[in-house]
Amino acid sequence: MFRSSATRWILGTAIFVTGITLLRYRPWHPPTREAVATEGVVRDSLTVGFLPVTCHLTCPVTDFATRHSANTRFDSQRFTDFPTIVESMKGGRLEASFMIAPLAMKLREQGMPVKILYLGHRDGSTVMVRKDLPARDLRDLRGKTLAVPSKYSNQYLVIHKLMDDQGVKPDEIRFVELPPPDMPGALAAKAIDAYFVGEPFAAKAELDGSGRVLYYAKDIWPHFISCVLVAHEKLIRERPSVVRDLVRGIAESGEWAETHRLGAAKVAAPYFRQDEALVRFVLTQPPDRVSYRMLTPTDEDLGQIRDMGIKAGILERRIDIRDLVDRSFIPTDIKAANIDAQ
């Protein structure tokens, strides 16, 4: 009896494992992620990492735009946090991604050969405060708790610049690190008094009615840079034409998003898996909350971020910005991508 029961269980397990493996890999489906063949022409393809934040919007838009184009196919891979992106790049399995600028600098400082090719967007971050707080500027937040996404975020650096400007000492505001998706909820529950984050996590509190805008990033630092497009030097060396297509694709998607805000929200929302209304709100209320123009990184901008990073203690040495940036792939004529968002 035991033997037959054992046989039954082993057989059952084998059938289950086979079945679930078949369902997982669907060998009857052709592979879609490798080089895609269109009309007999095998196209190059590249996976680019992004997070579901407005700052990385051009990444899924480029994915959408290159689905049926003749050039390189860009497959946008959504991640849930920056550490995973970094570890994937270190492991050599991801060669290009969007990430926050100080993080790219930190990687370079640690000897990882990455280059900044382009910017994600300008502005697009917001300081939110609880609706019931009468705060009018940062001085009113003395003794309060302010959440930032991470010490490596530009938001953390920029808020220190503003504190300097307003004469607020570093220990007068209590900083906590929170994952951006948890910030609107924490503000609503009054666990924090304010937060500074990239969109759409700020707009969420505004839409829900639990927070109000204290500063737009552009009020603190016009043309604020949050995220950058980063590629591994190996990719740049071995597949320069793909990199050229990528930067052009991102640039043209940005130009398109700048002028087709509603369409951009419609295209990006499914990639972000976010409510389209929320993305639309960020892109339109007000329209200059986010900008997808002037995305060429300048030495001056990046140098400023680096120096603030050193001052805040997150970077250790003055890396040479010229080693970090490669502007040679940026096209001189940026036309809006030809995208049909319907």
Place this chain on the structure above:
Amino acid sequence: MSQRRLNVRSILLPVAVFAAALALWDGVSRAGFFDKSALPAPAAVILAFGQEIRSGRMFNDLVTSLFRVTVGFLIAVLLGIPLGLWMGQKLAARTAFLPLLNFLRNLSPLAWMPFAILWFGVGDASAIFLICLSAFFPVVLATMAAVANIPAVYFRVAETYGLRGFEKLVQVTIPAIMPQLITMLRVSAGLCWLVVVAAEMIAGRDGLGFAVMDSRNGLRMDLLVAEMVVIGVIGVVLDRVLERLSRIPSVRWGYER
């Protein structure tokens, strides 16, 4: 008759508790104690659930997670049981390896996450690695303890009958530890399912755990709860299936007191 009443009760009572929990949830969400983004209403969750089913994403995530858990668990069992058998039989092996195993057992799979990505990338392999890690050490230790605790008289009898090596293993050792082995399989399978959310945080693009993190990033609490419900239901089903192992006639002795 009383058996049938028992059966009916064993269905009705849990259903009643679930219904009450659902009603309580609905009541709390209607009362407005929490903002609707902090506690989605059951109706919103059902809508989100329908949306996920129709898009096929829920099925895909479910298959992916089940695949990873099954493979991770099986690898842990296939490697862990032989190692546990060996360590249980050899005092020297126990003395040598136990401290290291205990050390590794106490490291949360979360701590291994960066290495999982560095070594295996994002996708099936890294999630399977983490799931396997979470089950492997409990399997080894439980098997080892079970073997070490077999009364010596069993082996003396076996020797009297001239059983040695493989025969002794199959006819004495394994049957003797079967009840503990099955309990251990149930516990560690549950453990694997429990860490699926953590393991799949880094999964890349699919899996229930990834979907949970993704819904969180997408500020979609309704989707998140729908996925939590699925994870919970599968956990229950998994345990019911493995519970049947303990009904195999030749191991029932281990459970009846």
